[in-house]
Amino acid sequence: MARSIITIKDLTKVYDGQSAVDQLSLSIKQGEIFGLLGPNGAGKSTTILMLLGLIEPTEGEIEVCDLDPITQPIEVKKRVGYLPDDLGFYQNMTGMENLLYTASLNGIPRSKAEERAKELLEIVGLTDAADKKTGKYSRGMKQRLGLADVLMKDPEVIILDEPTLGIDPEGVREILQLIKQLNEDQQLTVLLCSHHLHQVQQICDRVGIFVDGKLLALGNVEDLASQLFFEGSYVVNVEATPINDQLIKSLESIDSINKINQTSDTRLEIYCEKNISPLIAQKIIEQDVELHYISKKDYGLDEIYHRYFEGRDES
Amino acid sequence: MKKPKLTFFKKWSEQLKQFVQSRKQNSKEQGSGSNEKSTPVRENQDPSIFFAIVRKEFTDYIKSWRIIILLIIISLTCLGSLYTAVTTIQDVISEADDSAKEIVKDSYLFLKLFTVSDGTLPSFITFVTFLGPLLGIALGFDAINSERNRGTLSRLMAQPIPRDYVINAKAVAALLINVVLFFSLGLLVMAFGILILGIPPTLEEFLRIMCYLILCIVYIGFWLNLGILFSVRFKQAATSALASIALWLFFSLFYTMIVKVFANRFLSSEAIQTASDMIGRQSLVLNIMRISPNYLFSESTNILLSPSVRSLGPLTMEQTVGAIAGPLPFSQSLLLIWPQLTGLIAATMICFAISYISFMRQEIRTN
Numbered sequence: 001m002a003r004s005i006i007t008i009k010d011l012t013k014v015y016d017g018q019s020a021v022d023q024l025s026l027s028i029k030q031g032e033i034f035g036l037l038g039p040n041g042a043g044k045s046t047t048i049l050m051l052l053g054l055i056e057p058t059e060g061e062i063e064v065c066d067l068d069p070i071t072q073p074i075e076v077k078k079r080v081g082y083l084p085d086d087l088g089f090y091q092n093m094t095g096m097e098n099l100l101y102t103a104s105l106n107g108i109p110r111s112k113a114e115e116r117a118k119e120l121l122e123i124v125g126l127t128d129a130a131d132k133k134t135g136k137y138s139r140g141m142k143q144r145l146g147l148a149d150v151l152m153k154d155p156e157v158i159i160l161d162e163p164t165l166g167i168d169p170e171g172v173r174e175i176l177q178l179i180k181q182l183n184e185d186q187q188l189t190v191l192l193c194s195h196h197l198h199q200v201q202q203i204c205d206r207v208g209i210f211v212d213g214k215l216l217a218l219g220n221v222e223d224l225a226s227q228l229f230f231e232g233s234y235v236v237n238v239e240a241t242p243i244n245d246q247l248i249k250s251l252e253s254i255d256s257i258n259k260i261n262q263t264s265d266t267r268l269e270i271y272c273e274k275n276i277s278p279l280i281a282q283k284i285i286e287q288d289v290e291l292h293y294i295s296k297k298d299y300g301l302d303e304i305y306h307r308y309f310e311g312r313d314e315s
Numbered sequence: 316m317k318k319p320k321l322t323f324f325k326k327w328s329e330q331l332k333q334f335v336q337s338r339k340q341n342s343k344e345q346g347s348g349s350n351e352k353s354t355p356v357r358e359n360q361d362p363s364i365f366f367a368i369v370r371k372e373f374t375d376y377i378k379s380w381r382i383i384i385l386l387i388i389i390s391l392t393c394l395g396s397l398y399t400a401v402t403t404i405q406d407v408i409s410e411a412d413d414s415a416k417e418i419v420k421d422s423y424l425f426l427k428l429f430t431v432s433d434g435t436l437p438s439f440i441t442f443v444t445f446l447g448p449l450l451g452i453a454l455g456f457d458a459i460n461s462e463r464n465r466g467t468l469s470r471l472m473a474q475p476i477p478r479d480y481v482i483n484a485k486a487v488a489a490l491l492i493n494v495v496l497f498f499s500l501g502l503l504v505m506a507f508g509i510l511i512l513g514i515p516p517t518l519e520e521f522l523r524i525m526c527y528l529i530l531c532i533v534y535i536g537f538w539l540n541l542g543i544l545f546s547v548r549f550k551q552a553a554t555s556a557l558a559s560i561a562l563w564l565f566f567s568l569f570y571t572m573i574v575k576v577f578a579n580r581f582l583s584s585e586a587i588q589t590a591s592d593m594i595g596r597q598s599l600v601l602n603i604m605r606i607s608p609n610y611l612f613s614e615s616t617n618i619l620l621s622p623s624v625r626s627l628g629p630l631t632m633e634q635t636v637g638a639i640a641g642p643l644p645f646s647q648s649l650l651l652i653w654p655q656l657t658g659l660i661a662a663t664m665i666c667f668a669i670s671y672i673s674f675m676r677q678e679i680r681t682n
Contacts, residue, residue: 049650054472054679073474082473092378104367105474149470296356 003224005030005157005189006051011060012269013046020046022213024060024242030156032182033190035204037197043213044193045085048159051185052082078106085162085193087142091135095126098134099152106153113152124178131303132259136274140171147178150207157189158182164199176203234275238268239293249286254279266292339344357435365480365556372488376454386451386496392442396432397504405434407525424641425516426507426523440616443531444609445567448538450496452559454489455542458482458553459674464552472679482543482674486667489539493532501528519645524645526649527619533659534612538563547670550617564605599630601630611659615652622648 006028013021021043021073028034036042051064062069069076088096095206096117100291103113108225123146129137137145143163150158163179164172180189180203199206209217209224216223240247248260248268256276261269270280274306277296284291344595366485373513376382404427431436437445459482462468508514516524541562545555579601604610617624622642643651 052473074477077475080327080473082469083465084469084473088470090375090467091465092375101371102470102474105363105364105471105476106370107361107475107509144471154476224594244522254420 004015004028005028005065006191007061008047009061009102010050011047011050011062012058013043013055014058016054018249019058019213020289021050021057023275024210024213024291026215026218027188028157028191030189031187033179033192033203034132035200035292036191036193036210036290037200038193038210039193039195042210044210045161047210048082048161048191051159052077061134066224078153078192079156081153081155081158081162083143083146083150083158084158085165087146089134089137089145089149092133095121095134095141096130098145099149102149102152108152116152116154119147120151123151123176124148125184127251137299140175141168143167143171143175144178147175149180151182155188157191159193161193161194162195164196166196172199179203186268207209234272236272236277236280237272237293237295237297238270238280238284238291239266240268240289240291242269242289244289247284250283250287251280254273254283324330364476365484367486368476368480368662369488369491372485373491376488376492377460381453382450382492385446385453387494389442389446389450389499392436392446393439393504394498396439396442397428397507399433399436400428400431400438401508403431404512416548417532422519423503423622424512424514425508425520426622428512428529429505430620435538437654440527440613440620444613447535448563448567448609449560450493451489451538452542452556452563453534454492455539456491456556456559457546458485459546459670460550460552460555461546462665463550469679473575478675479671482547482671486540487545489543490532490536493535495538497528497531497535499667501525501531522645523619523622525594527616530612530619530652530656530659531613533656534608534653537608537659537666540663540670544666544670544673547674566609570607571610573606601628603654605658608659608662611655615655615659618643618648618652624673 004027006026008024008026011021012022014018024043026049036044036047037175046055049060050057051069052068053076057069064076065079067076067079068290070119076093077216090097090101093101097118099120100110100113104110108116118127118130121127124147126141126148129141134142137233143165147160147163160179163175167175176199179192183190183203192200192204202266205216206220207224208215228251243266244260251257251268253259254271254272254276257270257280258273259271261271263269272280275296277294281291281294284294323632404424414593448526455666459468462471462481468481472478505516505524538559542555543558544551545558547554549558581600582593582596584596603616616629618627622645625643
């Protein structure tokens with residue numbers, strides 16, 4: 001079992017009587033990609049800033065790389081790279097110069113810094129743009145430069161706050177691949193914060209769902225899905241015309257179907273225990289109904305996430 | 316919020332260490348105990364990192380259009396005023412006969428380079444009084460909030476540097492610009508003066524000019540720190556620029572006017588019976604004027620560069636009886652403006668202290 005590199009215990013942060021983070025306990029293992037998921041304002045950024053010692057927690061203990069960020073913020077910041085969500089660079093400097101400046105802030109000697117910057121620009125695919133002013137960079141390029149910037153100090157952990165924000169799908173894919181690759185090649189621990197669930201889902205080893213300062217669920221994506229959707233692990237979507245009572249009745253007669261929801265005039269949502277799509281299709285056709293579409297629904301984080309919110313609204 | 320405590324702890328542990336070392340070997344264990352905790356803090360105090368920020372800020376300043384334009388304007392106007400001063404002085408010298416020339420040479424002619432004008436262009440000191448604050452504001456007004464708005468502040472804060480490095484380095488870099496600019500300008504004016512007039516400055520004149528340059532730097536430092544204060548306080552660079560410029564206009568134009576309006580009423584009041592009452596009222600008005608940093612600066616400039624000015628306040632007849640109308644020695648001039656100078660420095664420090672503390676306590680996040 002890998003050692004835990006970030007340990008959070010009963011972390012609480014209260015702003016004006018309102019708790020942004022409430023009794024959060026979490027442990028992140030070395031070498032894993034952990035996704036912290038939550039809507040805007042859930043307290044993700046607050047948690048991250050507390051990990052870096054930039055915000056003082058009201059209560060609780062944090063340990064990052066065996067250090068306490070409250071008393072030794074600088075030591076922690078030497079080991080942890082942080083990519084903020086509102087990432088910006090000095091626009092009148094080139095990408096290379098920005099990286100070298102970061103290096104100088106980390107006390108890396110110039111010659112070594114240049115070498116490393118070149119190497120990193122190569123990794124993130126910005127070698128051609130190295131001598132371009134960052135003011136002319138596109139959003140995706142900035143994000144990639146940000147990644148290089150975070151890696152300049154050769155960190156043990158990188159914390160990425162919304163790394164895919166405002167990037168086109170192809171760019172997102174590249175960045176996620178890059179993160180995955182870095183994680184594999186350099187045994188980097190990655191803490192990823194996002195509300196783009198399906199993106200996070202692709203690369204995270206474990207995710208935590210974080211709402212209103214509380215951690216609602218923790219585990220890998222499959223675990224979360226099975227925890228939540230016990231009532232029927234399969235959902236089949238059907239589009240057919242016309243849908244009538246007779247059709248629904250005949251479908252209900254199938255044993256393994258638990259529940260049928262009619263979502264619109266032509267659509268049905270069928271919860272069943274097994275994947276019985278062919279059987280359903282057959283039934284529908286027997287009823288002389290035109291079947292336009294049938295598919296088994298896969299549970300992704302979107303559904304998990306949505307389900308959590310549904311639950312929250314009811315309670 | 317934690318940092319001040321930390322630095323306090325560091326100082327304290329350093330003191331303890333020194334104490335322990337002076338107490339020699341037997342208490343070495345204690346010494347190493349306090350060492351352990353202070354070492355990591357010590358390592359971060361690497362001055363090269365601090366100067367890396369200063370260097371970057373300095374480069375940013377001299378590359379930014381706004382500063383380049385201001386520097387050019389200030390240099391041009393100052394050289395222009397030098398030209399008018401030189402021509403005026405040359406006219407005077409050429410008109411005077413030999414004996415008058417001797418007198419002229421004794422009467423701090425060199426200082427006149429900075430103060431004299433022929434009426435077409437204001438003198439060097441007028442330009443500095445007017446444009447100096449603008450330079451200070453231009454250097455300071457977006458120090459912190461531009462970092463915040465560009466999103467570089469959070470990236471900067473994620474680097475292993477103490478938070479105060481950022482604001483300190485910015486202040487140092489801006490001051491450095493000031494120092495370089497004013498010393499080069501002042502020395503240039505002096506050099507041209509020597510070249511064109513052919514009169515070398517006396518040591519006293521030289522010292523007076525140096526003091527004047529330092530005074531300029533302090534004065535601009537005040538406006539710089541005011542700008543930094545507003546840049547910490549206001550999230551928008553435009554707000555902080557407008558606020559500082561409003562204050563600058565208020566003090567350089569309206570404040571004197573407003574005080575004068577009230578002073579007229581106040582000083583011509585029929586309730587004044589005695590001379591001491593009159594003097595009391597005069598000095599009250601003067602002290603109200605002195606709230607304005609511009610007034611403090613122009614007072615000090617006057618005393619430094621015009622040695623014949625002997626006093627800043629009203630003088631009674633008794634006080635002037637028996638006084639020989641002559642220039643004040645340098646040490647006495649310095650003594651006279653000492654309160655003004657300390658006042659300016661204090662105002663500068665207060666501005667910086669407030670911005671320092673509020674920056675240390677501020678949230679790093681943009682929203």
